Amino acid sequence: MKRNFIIGLMICTVLLILGIFLTTNTLEFSQDNIGWNGSSGFFSRLDRHTTEMITDISALETKENTTLLIIAPNESWSGEETRIIHAFLKRGNTVFLADETDTGNSLLSGLGSSIRIGPSYLAGIDRAYNNSSILITSPVQEHPLTRGIGSLVLDKAKPLTGGTPLIQTGIMSWIDTNNDFRISSDESFGRYTVLSQEQMGNGEIIVLSDSGVFINSMSGIESEYGNGQFLLRCIQYRPNLLIEQIHSRTADQSGSGWLLRYIRLDSFIKTMIVLVSLLACVFLFRKRPPGFADIGSEPVMM
Amino acid sequence: MNCHVKRHLFYLVYATLCLLVAGLLIGNGLQPLLYPAEKSVRETRYHMNIGDLRKQAFNSSTDLLPLMQELLDYSGTIAVTLRKSDIESASSDLARYTSRYHDLQNLIIRLDMNESEIARFSQDAGQQKDMLSQFVTTSESLQSLEKLEIQYQDEGNPESVTKVRLQGKALKNRIQTLQNQYADITDSLSSRGKTLGVNTEPVMQSRVEFDKLTGMVAERQNERDRYTRFADTGSPFVSFLAVPNNVTFQDRVDVYGFIAGSQGRSFPVVITLDNEPFLEVIPDEIGEFRSTVQIHNISAGEHILTARWGIVVSDPSHLVVKPLEATLGLQVLPVKGLSAVNMTGTLTAREQAPEVPVSILVQDKVFDTVMTSAAGTYLVTVPLSEGRYDVFTRFDDPSYPLLPSESQHYIVESDGTRITSVTSSKAGPIPPWILVLPGILLFTIPIWYLWRKGIVQRSVSQVEDSFKLKDVREQWVGESADDGMFDSDSIPAAEYPSGPEELPRRIYLEMLSFLSSHQVFEISPVMTPREIARALPEEVCKARFTRFIGWYERIRYGGCQDVRCTEGLIKAADAVRKSCQEMRDEA
Numbered sequence: 001m002k003r004n005f006i007i008g009l010m011i012c013t014v015l016l017i018l019g020i021f022l023t024t025n026t027l028e029f030s031q032d033n034i035g036w037n038g039s040s041g042f043f044s045r046l047d048r049h050t051t052e053m054i055t056d057i058s059a060l061e062t063k064e065n066t067t068l069l070i071i072a073p074n075e076s077w078s079g080e081e082t083r084i085i086h087a088f089l090k091r092g093n094t095v096f097l098a099d100e101t102d103t104g105n106s107l108l109s110g111l112g113s114s115i116r117i118g119p120s121y122l123a124g125i126d127r128a129y130n131n132s133s134i135l136i137t138s139p140v141q142e143h144p145l146t147r148g149i150g151s152l153v154l155d156k157a158k159p160l161t162g163g164t165p166l167i168q169t170g171i172m173s174w175i176d177t178n179n180d181f182r183i184s185s186d187e188s189f190g191r192y193t194v195l196s197q198e199q200m201g202n203g204e205i206i207v208l209s210d211s212g213v214f215i216n217s218m219s220g221i222e223s224e225y226g227n228g229q230f231l232l233r234c235i236q237y238r239p240n241l242l243i244e245q246i247h248s249r250t251a252d253q254s255g256s257g258w259l260l261r262y263i264r265l266d267s268f269i270k271t272m273i274v275l276v277s278l279l280a281c282v283f284l285f286r287k288r289p290p291g292f293a294d295i296g297s298e299p300v301m302m
Numbered sequence: 303m304n305c306h307v308k309r310h311l312f313y314l315v316y317a318t319l320c321l322l323v324a325g326l327l328i329g330n331g332l333q334p335l336l337y338p339a340e341k342s343v344r345e346t347r348y349h350m351n352i353g354d355l356r357k358q359a360f361n362s363s364t365d366l367l368p369l370m371q372e373l374l375d376y377s378g379t380i381a382v383t384l385r386k387s388d389i390e391s392a393s394s395d396l397a398r399y400t401s402r403y404h405d406l407q408n409l410i411i412r413l414d415m416n417e418s419e420i421a422r423f424s425q426d427a428g429q430q431k432d433m434l435s436q437f438v439t440t441s442e443s444l445q446s447l448e449k450l451e452i453q454y455q456d457e458g459n460p461e462s463v464t465k466v467r468l469q470g471k472a473l474k475n476r477i478q479t480l481q482n483q484y485a486d487i488t489d490s491l492s493s494r495g496k497t498l499g500v501n502t503e504p505v506m507q508s509r510v511e512f513d514k515l516t517g518m519v520a521e522r523q524n525e526r527d528r529y530t531r532f533a534d535t536g537s538p539f540v541s542f543l544a545v546p547n548n549v550t551f552q553d554r555v556d557v558y559g560f561i562a563g564s565q566g567r568s569f570p571v572v573i574t575l576d577n578e579p580f581l582e583v584i585p586d587e588i589g590e591f592r593s594t595v596q597i598h599n600i601s602a603g604e605h606i607l608t609a610r611w612g613i614v615v616s617d618p619s620h621l622v623v624k625p626l627e628a629t630l631g632l633q634v635l636p637v638k639g640l641s642a643v644n645m646t647g648t649l650t651a652r653e654q655a656p657e658v659p660v661s662i663l664v665q666d667k668v669f670d671t672v673m674t675s676a677a678g679t680y681l682v683t684v685p686l687s688e689g690r691y692d693v694f695t696r697f698d699d700p701s702y703p704l705l706p707s708e709s710q711h712y713i714v715e716s717d718g719t720r721i722t723s724v725t726s727s728k729a730g731p732i733p734p735w736i737l738v739l740p741g742i743l744l745f746t747i748p749i750w751y752l753w754r755k756g757i758v759q760r761s762v763s764q765v766e767d768s769f770k771l772k773d774v775r776e777q778w779v780g781e782s783a784d785d786g787m788f789d790s791d792s793i794p795a796a797e798y799p800s801g802p803e804e805l806p807r808r809i810y811l812e813m814l815s816f817l818s819s820h821q822v823f824e825i826s827p828v829m830t831p832r833e834i835a836r837a838l839p840e841e842v843c844k845a846r847f848t849r850f851i852g853w854y855e856r857i858r859y860g861g862c863q864d865v866r867c868t869e870g871l872i873k874a875a876d877a878v879r880k881s882c883q884e885m886r887d888e889a
Contacts, residue, residue, distance in 0.1 A: 017323045075679075080638040100348065106681075128355075129355035131350060210349075212349035218352055220356075276744055
């Protein structure tokens, strides 16, 4: 009995380790990445009753009173996709884009927004840690998204132009054009916008120039900074939250990840697995009659 | 399947799983960067690991170096861009910063206004003076700033910035202060550590290291002073240094030098590449010039860099540019509702390659040439009329230090109104076995189990087994009838159908009938076989009957349809009959 228990425990341990390996990865921003640069922590905070993962852009066509969260897109949108997002905005919804690349700019120009993401990273003396690209920024205008937030730490943010600034860096910040993390002779101190908002029809577009706030290492940041609160505000900004999974790096997966995510998303497959598991349990724990070896030729004493 | 085979199969599968897990763990163990976390920071293109940064503290000379370097580089000026409307918040910011870096001696305030605004600024003395005086006097920390510099734009030439500058010197003092502070902390740490009996050698070593660094800083400052003096007089001269010399695409080359002497009027320093002007640098007030050149559209091979200042030219510096391997990715996506495709991808050469021309080819002919974005990506919409097209992209521009690269090919079919098919030349992203294997695991195992249980149709071989069973039954019925223990006529045929499946049940009932008549005890219809076994008065007979019901349960409830089970049951029944008969005869 004891031996069976130990064997069972070992098998469970092996399967658990195997499960962890098969269900996680190390891809940047991936929601299956539990390392420092993954976004598994953010995704685990989402309320499954109000959050929906969008794998087909046409799903936006019927949504109302909703935020579409786009984190770190890695490829541009087609004309049709942009048209659907634009219509989604015009119906009074919100698009929240967290990105520091040109891909974000292509969406912004496609939507007719005046907000643009700058080409170089920001650096500053007002830093959270021993690196000038870890900036402490602070709200400059009242907005539901920044209410009650004293400061927000960003990890390699870029300057934004256009729109209404909601969060800006301190005045001793500069655009680090030569990427040396230090102020150089052709770089000037100044305030730079990192969170900007623009009204588009009945809806609004909000742009954060650093997608790094969603990664796991930022979730462990000191509570004196309002990063945790900010993420909560993003999640609860509208009654419904849609997370774009078509172009976002958070949807990146490797190896067996795609299969496991497919299983998670498909109700039929999930049902089949539960069914097969139950059958396996029935098979393993069925009351078995004695085998040939158990019933010998000699009489069995009771 | 034999029990031993099953056990060995189980051990084999388990050992394979264990080896797989061990391999994965070892593989993962090799992945983490093996360095002390407090010294290095993991970094990707998009962010740095805050967790690593959090572990760092300002407790060694190396950690202080960035701060020293910032101060060193900004011994000259620190520029602050202020908006007129933002003076209040700028003032509080400055108060905060100057309390932290209270030794900042120089500050440039670049007012965001042009010449006429400056004029209005001075005319409107009341309001503007108030603004400025308010700005200066409301913050105590600002009073510690010795110098102010005001820059303004020339209305006639918006590109230039006119400066009114007042200089100050504080760097050496600052460095000296830092050195003294560090020495004090180190001594304190060392003496406290010695009292506690810990090894203070690393602490003392860090002080030596720090002293060395501050020595280097002071040396550099002296060098600047020397050149400042030298710059005023003498014949014109330009020194030039470019490092590193062996570079490839996207590498940065630091160009650095000094000018000395006088040429009558000021000239910029022109950096030339193979005698062609490449970059203009303005020397600073002490004649030092410094810039960075990124290797981009420079062909692979050997080049010569020189610095030209007016009529003087520096010694040449040789630059060897090596070609880098490039990878061109491509994705072809149909545009919904149109007979066109979006061709997008990334050119990667160690990292994403920006501003590089990529040719778009349709049917091996260049359709268009586009430049990659800052992120190294490109996107082109290609309209296609009805037909089948081979589309791909290619990079083969020799003016860049990159080896030619070609993307994978896509076959695109269009019916003239929309794209009907896009096929990659490579295998699909999902290998077929990944679909087949889970399919087997998910569906064949339950089917196999159900098949074994007889829920689904059995195979021909099992029908053959049924014939064997029938033979056994006939043998059993015949033997029993011969022994006079079983009267096949006593049981109506309708009650016990003659199918081979009914044989065990029939044998069991016959056994009950036998026990009932030979053991002289009443068998109730509600008694289970185990209860009957317990009720048997004779031990040997009881043991044999227990073995019999073991076989019976295996067939009846365990679903065993193997002919060996029936044979075992018959043999067990024989053994019961014999032992019970013998016991009764002896009695």
